[in-house]
């Protein structure tokens with residue numbers, strides 16, 4: 001155990017240095033710089049999920065800016081929604097949104113969430129996220145890079 005502690009002390013921090021402060025006002029000052037996030041995959045190909053995992057991994061470390069993933073919409077301030085909304089997920093997304101206590105915000109993450117992307121017009125697609133629940137922030141890209149995801153979350157936390 002002591003050798004493990006010595007190794008941790010020797011290694012130090014490995015996260016990338018924090019990017020420059022974007023100088024933005026928080027878009028959710030009522031949340032006090034700390035946002036709890038429930039992710040909803042409404043029909044994604046899983047590409048966006050890989051980038052979300054990177055954004056919260058040790059290199060980009062979104063948690064250091066006050067953004068944290070939680071398991072239940074009842075514990076969340078923000079929904080991060082990926083993918084076009086499939087017909088099977090339309091009601092589930094609406095109910096998940098209603099389960100988030102107010103004030104609540106929605107991030108449409110990825111081109112599919114914004115405008116159905118490559119799945120536009122597919123028979124199983126009900127629409128973009130904005131067709132089902134109100135969207136506050138959009139993150140462009142297919143998939144968005146982790147830097148873009150972290151930047152969007154920093155707009156919410158203001159940190």
Ligand code: SF4
Nearest residue numbers: 045047110111112142
């Ligand atoms: S935006 Fe691209 S990566 Fe994300 S769910 Fe759509 S196709 Fe997949």
